[in-house]
Amino acid sequence: xxxxxxxxxxxxxxxxxxxxxxxxxxxxxxxxxxxxxxxxxxxxxxxxxxxxxxxxxxxxxxxxxxxxxxxxxxxxxxxxxxxxxxxxxxxxxxxxxxxxxxxxxxxxxxxxxxxxxxxxxxxxxxxxxxxxxxxxxxxxxxxxxxxxxxxxxxxxxxxxxxxxxxxxxxxxxxxxxxxxxxxxxxxxxxxxxxxxxxxxxxxxxxxxxxxxxxxxxxxxxxxxxxxxxxxxxxxxxxxxxxxxxxxxxxxxxxxxxxxxxxxxxxxxxxxxxxxxxxxxxxxx
Amino acid sequence: xxxxxxxxxxxxxxxxxxxxxxxxxxxxxxxxxxxxxxxxxxxxxxxxxxxxxxxxxxxxxxxxxxxxxxxxxxxxxxxxxxxxxxxxxxxxxxxxxxxxxxxxxxxxxxxxxxxxxxxxxxxxxxxxxxxxxxxxxxxxxxxxxxxxxxxxxxxxxxxxxxxxxxxxxxxxxxxxxxxxxxxxxxxxxxxxxxxxxxxxxxxxxxxxxxxxxxxxxxxxxxxxxxxxxxxxxxxxxxxxxxxxxxxxxxxxxxxxxxxxxx
Amino acid sequence: xxxxxxxxxxxxxxxxxxxxxxxxxxxxxxxxxxxxxxxxxxxxxxxxxxxxxxxxxxxxxxxxxxxxxxxxxxxxxxxxxxxxxxxxxxxxxxxxxxxxxxxxxxxxxxxxxxxxxxxxxxxxxxxxxxxxxxxxxxxxxxxxxxxxxxxxxxxxxxxxxxxxxxxxxxxxxxxxxxxxxxxxxxxxxxxxxxxxxxxxxxxxxxxxxxxxxxxxxxxxxxxxxxxxxxxxxxxxxxxxxxxxxxxxxxxxxxxxxxxxxxxxxxxxxxxxxxxxxxxxxxxxxxxx
Numbered sequence: 001x002x003x004x005x006x007x008x009x010x011x012x013x014x015x016x017x018x019x020x021x022x023x024x025x026x027x028x029x030x031x032x033x034x035x036x037x038x039x040x041x042x043x044x045x046x047x048x049x050x051x052x053x054x055x056x057x058x059x060x061x062x063x064x065x066x067x068x069x070x071x072x073x074x075x076x077x078x079x080x081x082x083x084x085x086x087x088x089x090x091x092x093x094x095x096x097x098x099x100x101x102x103x104x105x106x107x108x109x110x111x112x113x114x115x116x117x118x119x120x121x122x123x124x125x126x127x128x129x130x131x132x133x134x135x136x137x138x139x140x141x142x143x144x145x146x147x148x149x150x151x152x153x154x155x156x157x158x159x160x161x162x163x164x165x166x167x168x169x170x171x172x173x174x175x176x177x178x179x180x181x182x183x184x185x186x187x188x189x190x191x192x193x194x195x196x197x198x199x200x201x202x203x204x205x206x207x208x209x210x211x212x213x214x215x216x217x218x219x220x221x222x223x224x225x226x227x228x229x230x231x232x233x234x235x236x237x238x239x240x241x242x243x244x245x246x247x248x249x250x251x252x253x254x255x256x257x258x259x260x261x262x263x264x265x266x267x268x269x270x271x272x273x274x275x276x277x278x279x280x281x282x283x284x
Numbered sequence: 285x286x287x288x289x290x291x292x293x294x295x296x297x298x299x300x301x302x303x304x305x306x307x308x309x310x311x312x313x314x315x316x317x318x319x320x321x322x323x324x325x326x327x328x329x330x331x332x333x334x335x336x337x338x339x340x341x342x343x344x345x346x347x348x349x350x351x352x353x354x355x356x357x358x359x360x361x362x363x364x365x366x367x368x369x370x371x372x373x374x375x376x377x378x379x380x381x382x383x384x385x386x387x388x389x390x391x392x393x394x395x396x397x398x399x400x401x402x403x404x405x406x407x408x409x410x411x412x413x414x415x416x417x418x419x420x421x422x423x424x425x426x427x428x429x430x431x432x433x434x435x436x437x438x439x440x441x442x443x444x445x446x447x448x449x450x451x452x453x454x455x456x457x458x459x460x461x462x463x464x465x466x467x468x469x470x471x472x473x474x475x476x477x478x479x480x481x482x483x484x485x486x487x488x489x490x491x492x493x494x495x496x497x498x499x500x501x502x503x504x505x506x507x508x509x510x511x512x513x514x515x516x517x518x519x520x521x522x523x524x525x526x527x528x529x530x531x532x533x534x535x536x537x538x539x540x541x542x543x544x545x546x
Numbered sequence: 547x548x549x550x551x552x553x554x555x556x557x558x559x560x561x562x563x564x565x566x567x568x569x570x571x572x573x574x575x576x577x578x579x580x581x582x583x584x585x586x587x588x589x590x591x592x593x594x595x596x597x598x599x600x601x602x603x604x605x606x607x608x609x610x611x612x613x614x615x616x617x618x619x620x621x622x623x624x625x626x627x628x629x630x631x632x633x634x635x636x637x638x639x640x641x642x643x644x645x646x647x648x649x650x651x652x653x654x655x656x657x658x659x660x661x662x663x664x665x666x667x668x669x670x671x672x673x674x675x676x677x678x679x680x681x682x683x684x685x686x687x688x689x690x691x692x693x694x695x696x697x698x699x700x701x702x703x704x705x706x707x708x709x710x711x712x713x714x715x716x717x718x719x720x721x722x723x724x725x726x727x728x729x730x731x732x733x734x735x736x737x738x739x740x741x742x743x744x745x746x747x748x749x750x751x752x753x754x755x756x757x758x759x760x761x762x763x764x765x766x767x768x769x770x771x772x773x774x775x776x777x778x779x780x781x782x783x784x785x786x787x788x789x790x791x792x793x794x795x796x797x798x799x800x801x802x803x804x805x806x807x808x809x810x811x812x813x814x815x816x817x818x819x820x821x822x823x824x825x826x827x828x829x830x831x832x833x834x
Contacts, residue, residue, distance in 0.1 A: 176654075179653065180651070181661075183650060185639075185676065195661060198663055199661070199663055323743065467813055467814075468809070470814075471824060493741065500816070533743065537742040538771075539769070539774065
């Protein structure tokens, strides 16, 4: 096609993207969440572990905006203060899993051979074996706690990222510009890390953002099961677990508030992730 | 009027303010091969796609197109599908893109006959075998069971030609149909096309960037530049009779093997 | 030896590229015969000479081209460029870079052969910095000269590949190859994807470069007419075998080998008849 025609089409595309309210709302919401993670402790009206036996299972009121839990702790304050821990966990887990996974995936795609075969076997096993069960096993060996959960999940996520990296690296390595770099005399490490990897980042980033939502869910699940964050932490998954006694008594807020927080962040992250990778992909 | 197979009159095409085609007119009569030449972006492919209404809805198309006497732009969706299915065989440059990689050759060949024409499978299969034989494919029964990746590019392009002929269209639109093939394979494929054309009185619109090929294969050649037809010549006179400066510059740029031994 | 055709002096200097009995087989899946992409292929290219390599797809042209730049190994044979053995293992960065300065390549696909993330200028500077041009300023200046050499403007130098036309991209690819000052330039179907007018400009550019810089060129193409325009000598390849070799004019005007004759008569032109080509093909296949 002529360049003018494509240009016109691209401009139309751009307009369509700017008028994407869902993306804008999600992005704004995530911005707010990050602000809360950073400055939440300054805003929170109560310390997160301030027990008040006179206000157990309290309904929302001017004193307690979202009500209180089974120990009379202020849910609003706990939600704000739990944000940081709830976000840093998945971030750390993703960072670890990405470093390991991308390295293995790139090496497998570049070398083929036994590394590739080994990766294929490991990922096969990981796909057949429930990730959460693997994590619980690791925790059983190394003891429970938030950081064990993060490390275990990072190990569980690494093969998935490796497999994804491998598949996009294979198509990237098949492009002739990689041959051009080889003919130039660049080393394999230089080509893979400095040249090929940056060209893969749009696809990779979109995938990682979606995985972040999954990681948040997984960590919350572990905390809910008692393998992750430990009391008196106000990590959201743990809050859900602690609040569930209230459900039988008709007090839904202590589970609903952290539960909705998790759901909202995961949904927003997914929306942003998908749009982001589309956008970066279109630009490349 | 004579029974022209394809009549394009004053075809304009634009995306927003960007004009792609301007006042393109051409006709293709039965048994005739009309060449459409020009550089990339000159509008050769757009002409064919616009004529078949294969462009996205954002395209602004104006003009009149008649295929086999039927008005293309006035047709509703059902009529348009019928025109495309019954009147036109479309052959593109990349045969691998034209065939579904996970379907057997036989299924791809029979598809249009079974789906569009409601022909029984066995009958469609018989026609498939017959056509593969006609386009010079050996052991056609065996080929029907193969997948596209098992065939070479030249073989696949023959399959695509066979597929284009299944519904017995009278008009063939060939868009760089042999550009990806080696010269000897190109000659074989073109010989098959020419045989089929003679046998069935087909009209052919033959798009190519190869001026020597257009001169040797086409009865008439239309030269396109920036969405307009700037010159029309007989194939035989393309290299000697061109008067438009653009045509002459194109001809001059085209490398050729001179004084060859034949 | 036909190499003497292009070198006027009787005491010809040693050829820049010396390929002796290059051999390469590709194993095929389950029970099929291996494909011989290069069967004892020998040739020489002198400095400033353009050697054309023609043949149909699957004839082994690309395999040989890729061997010359180290992207493909040989099962047997020897390859020397400027006296240096290309098949001796190169260990370490310095050896690799030295080898890169012997031979560079321009690829067929103008869309995929440039790094889409880098501007033209950045791509050229990156190549030079890899090859030890220490100061950024010097590399930039030389990049400007290279752009000038391939007739791209400074403004085009700041663009990324997707903003350039196919012909402009191939100019960039040539400039990138020249950035490391190679002694041999391999062009693998480098003009096949371009319009004829653009093709003519690129051919002219390659011709200038080899004349001015004295670079040897291996020009691989399936398009006989293009090779006829640019090459001094031609090698005709059929299923890994060199079936004919000689000055381009002689090979294309008076082909001796039946396969070359088949190829030449297959090219559309005045008097071309596809049925005649088929008859020749049958004749040729029957004779083998």
